[in-house]
Amino acid sequence: MTPDHDEFSISLNPSPSNGEIAVLFSGEALPVPLHKMGPAIHDYYLIHTVLSGYGDFTIGGASYRCSVGDSFIIFPGELFSYQADEHEPWRYAWFAFVGSGAAAALAAVGASPGNPVVKGSLNPQTRHYYDRLRNSLAEPLSAELSNLEAEGWVRLLLRQLGAGRAKEGAEPDGPATEAEQVVKRALQFLTLQYAQPISISRMASMLGYHRTYLCKLFKQSVGASPMQYLLQIRMQRAELLLSGSMPIEQVASSVGFADALYFSKKFRAWSGQSPSDYRKALRNLP
Structure with missing residues (x-):
C-alpha cells in the first residue's frame, strides 16, 4: 500500500x-x-x-x-x-x-x-x-x-x-444482422472444412444453431442449401487439383470423398465428364 x-x-x-x-x-x-x-x-x-x-x-x-x-x-x-x-x-x-x-x-x-x-x-x-x-x-x-x-x-x-x-x-441486433452472422459462420465453416466429413446436423451443432434454422437462412442468403454449396466448393477444388498430376484417388480424398468411385460419380454429374476425361481434356487444350 x-x-x-x-x-x-x-x-x-x-x-x-x-x-x-x-x-x-x-x-x-x-x-x-x-x-x-x-x-x-x-x-x-x-x-x-x-x-x-x-x-x-x-x-x-x-x-x-x-x-x-x-x-x-x-x-x-x-x-x-x-x-x-x-x-x-x-x-x-x-x-x-x-x-x-x-x-x-x-x-x-x-x-x-x-x-x-x-x-x-x-x-x-x-x-x-x-x-x-x-x-x-x-x-x-x-x-x-x-x-x-x-x-x-x-x-x-x-x-x-x-x-x-x-x-x-455495433448497431442493435435485428433479424437481418443475425441472419448475416449465421450465414457468414456457415460459409466460413464450409470453406475451411470441405475436406472433412461434413453433415449439416454436425455443422449446425458445432456452430450452435438449430439445423432447420441454419438451412433456411443459408438458402435465403446464398440461393443454395449448405450441402449444395459444399458440393460446389469440393468440385471446384477438384477441378483445380485435376489440372495437376495427383492421382484421382488422392484428389478424391483431398476434397472430402473417402470413396474414389463415389467421387467420380459426383464429378461426372457436376461437369458432364469423368475425372480422367476432364484431365485429358485439359491436357489437350491448345
Whole structure:
C-alpha cells in the first residue's frame, strides 16, 4: 500500500523482449479518492481497465468519464492525465508495452488517440488475463519464457479490447444482422472444412444453431442449401487439383470423398465428364 493508494501491486519485466509486443509491466490498484496522475507524457503504451468505480481520463485535450468495464489507453507522446472519482474511486488493472507491432495491434482493435476509450472490455476472462499476466512477470522461469507467456496474455487482452470496440460500434441486433452472422459462420465453416466429413446436423451443432434454422437462412442468403454449396466448393477444388498430376484417388480424398468411385460419380454429374476425361481434356487444350 502507498499513501495515495489503498491497494497497489505491480510486476515489472526485468528483461523485455525486442519483439512485436514487448511487455514492460503490469499492475492493479485501488487509488484514494481524487488521486490524480499527470499531466504527463509516456514513451510507451499504457492500458488501464476499470474494474469498479469511476474516474476521469483526459488525452489530446478531450476528457472521458470512465466506469466499470471501460479501458482507457495512453499513447506515447500524448499529453494525458487521469483522476479517481471523489466518492467512488475506480479500481483498475493495467499493463504497459512497446514494440514494432504495438501501434498496429491497437489500430486493429480500433483504438487511437482520437478513440482512446473502449467500453465493454471487461468480463471474467479479462480479469483472469490480467492476473496471469502479472504472475508471468512476478514468477518467471526464464526471461525468454516469461516474455513468451506475458506477450500471449497481452495479445488476449488486446483481443478483449477488440471485442469491446466491436460491441460499442455495433448497431442493435435485428433479424437481418443475425441472419448475416449465421450465414457468414456457415460459409466460413464450409470453406475451411470441405475436406472433412461434413453433415449439416454436425455443422449446425458445432456452430450452435438449430439445423432447420441454419438451412433456411443459408438458402435465403446464398440461393443454395449448405450441402449444395459444399458440393460446389469440393468440385471446384477438384477441378483445380485435376489440372495437376495427383492421382484421382488422392484428389478424391483431398476434397472430402473417402470413396474414389463415389467421387467420380459426383464429378461426372457436376461437369458432364469423368475425372480422367476432364484431365485429358485439359491436357489437350491448345
